[in-house]
Amino acid sequence: MAAGFGTQANALLRKNLTFQKRNVKANIRLVAFPIVLCLLILALQIVFDKLVNNNDDNKCGCICVRRNGDECVEERCGIEYSNLDQAVFCPIPNPPEWPPLLQIPAPEYRAVRNDFMTFTDLPSESCRINGSCPAIFLLTGNNHSFGEILGENMLPNTFSINPSNLMGSLASNVAGSESKPGTSQFLDSAFFSDLPIYSVQSRCASNSTISAPVQLSSINITQEIRCLQGLNLWRTSSSEINDEIYKGYIKGNSEEEINEIIAAYDFLNSDPNKFNVSIWYNSTYKNDTGDSAIGLVQVPRSVNLVSNAYLRTLLGPSAQMLFEFVKEMPKTETQLRVDLSSIIGTLFFTWVVLQLFPVVLTALVYEKQQKLRIMMKMHGLGDGPYWMISYAYFFVISAAYMLCFVIFGSVIGLRFFTLNSYSIQFVFYFIYINLQISLAFLLAVLFSNVKTAAVVGYICIFGTGLLGSFLFQLFVQDQSFPRGWIIVMELYPGFSLYRGLYEFGQYSFRGHYMGIDGMRWADLADSRNGMREILIIMLIEWVVVLAIAYYIDKIVSSGSAKGPMFFLQNFKKKPHSSTQRPALGRQGSKVFVEIDKPDVVQEREKVEQLLLEPSTSYAVIVDNLRKIYPGRDGNPEKLAVKGLSLALPSGECFGMLGPNGAGKTSFIGMMIGITKPTSGAAFVQGFDIQTEMDTIYTSIGVCPQEDLLWENLTGREHLLFYGRLKNLKGSALKQAVEESLKSVNLFHGGVADKKAGKYSGGMKRRLSVAISLIGDPKVVYMDEPSTGLDPASRNNLWTVVKRAKQGRAIILTTHSMEEAEALCDRLGIFVDGSLQCIGNPKELRARYGGSYVFTMTTSADHEAEVESMIKHLSPSATKIYQISGTQKFELPKHEVRIADVFQAVEDAKHRFTVFAWGLADTTLEDVFIKVARSAQAFNDLS
Structure with a gap:
């Protein structure tokens, strides 16, 4: 009885668990990678905390107000004791007020007339030598005269600073700084640097620099105030301004190539009844490398400047929209807390999770490369149990790996794990590892070599991490990048x-x-959170990829590609057993056989008769089976098997002989489902090999030409696995395994429990034979089973095969005539894809070996006398060999008597010296050579 779904699943699960137990070191290395990575991040975090997070510059400034020796017993902290970096961490219930500033270009960068900027109204480059270059404002608009008036009213004409009310004076005037703006305005960097504060005016007096105290709350500083001339220049169009700004932008290290302006204004269609303006602002001095959110851009003062100019134009010079100050929002004390696992974890943890992909992929490709999958299938393992157990096996490994990863990361305190909801992490990792396993099953179809699959897998690991970090993440962070394209990119797992x-x-x-x-979970509703969309994408991809992978596997898993609509065959009504089947019927067209092969014709007629019977005891029936390999690379198509017909009853061992390339392996490949027949039909136990191979696999055993074994499993474990697939259980399984090991001489000396990878070639061959016979298969295919065996092991194997013939049919290929004669009840000689003769060894010798072979060795001088003697004995004798006095002749049996040969030799000994002689009957090897040569000669002529 065939093994059921549960039995097959149990067999594969036990095999996988045993295989996993043999790979403890590999598992330790696999789990060690994320553990080492987590420890490395933890070590980096400890160092970072010491050097950065806990550094005095990254917390609110303090001073010691009372000491006891070297020990500070009282200290005061606050913004007044802090520098620019420390101020952002202090508690600030009442933030200080700072005057709004213009962003002034540094003196060496202010716009001048040079080779690439030829406007004559620009100042000469000589002003850069003494730092007297004015700050440039560019103006344009539809109404030139009105625009000029606005420009004149933008800047004050006098430099009026009240030292007792410095901040109010700066607010009333137009103040600016060339310092880089900070990330906050708790302490404005312009007032805490060596650079001056500028008062921008239309003209400056000769001595226009003063130093004045600045007091804000408890902050006391002395600030240098310097007058700076602001120069308004008119341009004919906004495109001219745009071009000038573009040409003056920073291009490299050469200061001569930089021409910066303070701001530019396009008054468009402004007039006394309407105010409409576009403003260019200078963002060169942002305190960062490009992200405008990090450095404050000092734009408000530019807007206020032109707004006041419009008011003065309409209402007179006393009109003013006072822009007194800017200040931050109040805040409590904060602390710099940078978590490295959150910053670098995305890249590193991507590599950690993706590491599972090549592990699963190479395991699947290994079974494919070593043909272990088809070997299991040929011994009865169905696709359902294989997929269920294999998928569950890889899932458990992946889940255990991820569980160790998350638990270890949480235990050592990586906030990447501890702060985020574990339930979201569970759902995310659960869906992804399932998608990853499904993808590995799908992509395994594309690879036939483990090394290639491993290389591609690890390239995907590092390539995905690097592309994600340096490309994909930039798109995610760029709010202007289309969200639709983000989703398209996320379709890549x-x-x-x-x-x-x-x-x-x-x-x-x-x-x-x-x-x-x-x-x-509530955060998933945030439109800026991409977690919800990727969970949906991965869930859908998991289902789709898994379905496609299973579908493709069903088509190609057996090696003989099924049709894309194979699943429709499940709706056909199948008979329950071979004894209840209707007549099998002919398949394909009839092929006529040459009249000089009556044994082949007789075999074909027997097949035709059996196909008409409603039931039969024959184990194997082959009807006009053909295999044609299509031509490739300019080579013609190859006819490997030419209309073979064969009937094999139970209890018979049929031997297939033939030269290399004769088609023997192609025939067995079709019978075991590795290749698909071009035409014709074959039935095993009454089941069709083209449509019912899954049923056939439950009742056959296969010993392939190559030893298809797991290197990490022992001989006993191999037999236990295949025995379970044959529905052996309990004591029956144990007894069958021991008997199989003893029969092939692998039981004693601890050999049975030795890994198959350490077996010699002969031991592997014997194990392969034992696998093919375990579980009482009804049909066994053995492809050159004794290859590589020593004489003693070969004779022992022959004994095993002879015993195994009872109640089963065996098809055996061999190049050993001795083996064929010892084991086979019938023989068939294959040449160029066709069956040339069939019969038992005695019949073949009688049919194709009707001659004696006479050999005599003399001196070279007597060769002619020996040839004359043979012609006298048998006029039809043929010389088949001659060298250095040794001659060999074929003597037709009907022309000679053995006694006459002996008498002729005795007479010859009296006339000349005979060194050696012999008379032999035709051997099976002679028959094989004769049939092969004659068939090849006939094919060459045709």
Whole structure:
């Protein structure tokens, strides 16, 4: 009885668990990678905390107001004791007020007339030598005269500073600074640097620099105030201004190539009844490398400047829209808390999770490369149990790996794990590892070599991480990048993984910095959170990829490609057993056989008769089976098997003889489902090989030409696995395994429990034979089973095969005539894809070996006398060999008597010296050579 689904699943599960137990070192290396990586991040975090997070510059400034020796017993902290970096961490219930400033270009960068900027109204380059270059404002508009008036009213004509009310004076005037703006205005960097504050005016007196105290709350500083001439220059159009700004932008290290302006204004269609203006502003001095959110851009003062100019034009010079100050929002004390796992974890953890992909992929490709999958299938393992157990096996490994990863990361305190909701992490990792396993099953079809699959897998790991970090993440962060394209990119599973880990990192970083929780389920409703969309994408992809992978596997898994609509065959009504089947019927067209092969014709007629019977005891029936390999690379098509017909009853061993390339392996390949027949039909136990191979696999055994074994499993474990696939259980399984090991001489000396990878070639061959016979298969295919065996092992194997013939049919290929004669009840000689003769060894010798072979060795002088003697004995004798006095002749049996030969030799000994002689009957090897030569000669002529 065939093994059921549960039995097959149990067999494969036990095999996988045993195989996994043999790979403890590999598993330790696999789990060690994320553990080492987490420890490395932890070490970096400890160092970073010491050097950065806990550094005095990254917390509110303090001073010691009372000491006891070297020990400070009282200290005061606050913004008044802090520098620019420390101020952002202090508690500031009442932020200081700072005057709004223009962003002034540094003296060496202010716009001048040079080779690439030829406007004559620009100042000469000589002003850069003494730092007297004015700050340039560019103006344009539809109404030139009105625009000129606005420009004249923008800047004050006098430099009036009240030292007792410096901040009010700066607010009333037009102040600016060339310092880089900070990330906050708790302490304005312009007042805490060596650079002066500028009062921008239409003209400056000769001595226009003063120093004045500045007091804000408890902050006391002395600030240098310097007058700076602002120069308004008119341009004919906005495009001219745009071009001038573009040409003056920073291009490199050469200061001569930089021409910066303060601001530019296009008054458009402004007039006394309407105010409409576009403003260009200078963002060169942002305190960062390009992200405008990091450095404050000093734009408000530029807007206020032109607004006041419009008011003065309408209402007179006393009109003013006072822009007194800017200040930050109040805040409590904060602390610099940068979590490295949240920053670098996205890239590193992407590599950690993706590491599972080549592990699964190479395991699947290994079974394909070693043909272990088809070997299991040929011994009865169905696709359902294989997929269920293999998928569950890889899932458990992946889940255990991810569980160790998350638990270890949480135990050592990586906030990437501890701050984000574990339930979201569970769902995310659960869906992704399932998608990853499904993808590995799908892509395994594309590879036939483990090394190639491993290389491609690891390239995908590092390529995905690097592309995600340096390309995909930039698109995610760019709010102007179309969201639709982000979703398209996330269809690639690696980017889905990266996006999910990126979201975890962002939420854990923000949560740690602000002292709040990381990602929670409610956060998935946020439109800026991409977690919900990738969970949906990965879930859909998992289902789709898994279905496609299973569908493709069903088509190609057996090696003989099924049709794309193979699943429709499940709706056909199948008989329950071979004894209840209707007549099998002919398949294909009849092929006529030459009249000089009556044994082949007789075999074909027997097949035709058996096909008409409603039931039969014959184990194998082959009807007009053909295999044609299509031509490739300019080579013609190859006819490997030419209309073979064969009937094989139970209890018979049929031997297939033939030269290399005769088609023997192609025939067995079709019979075991590796290749698909071109035409014709074959039935095993009454089941059709083209439509019912899954049923046939439950009742056959196969010993392939190559030893298809798991190197890490022992001989006993191989037999236990295949025995379970044959529905052996309990004591029957144990007894069958022991008997099989004993029969092939692998039981004693601990050989049975030795890994197959350490077996010699002969031991592997014997194990392959034992596998093919375990479980009482009804049909056994053995492709050159004794190859590589020593004489003693070969004779022992022959004994095993002879015993195995009872109640089963065996098809055996061999190049050993001795083996064929010892084991086979019938023989068939294959030449160029066709069956040339069939019969038992005695019949073949009688039919094709009707001659004696006479050999005599004399001196070279007597060769002619020996040839004359043979012609006298048999006029039809043929010389087949001659060298250095040794001659060999074929003597037709009907022309000679053995006694006459002996008498002729005795007479010859009296006339000349005979060194050696012999008379032999035709051997099976002679028959094989004769049939092969005659068939090849006939094919060459035709």
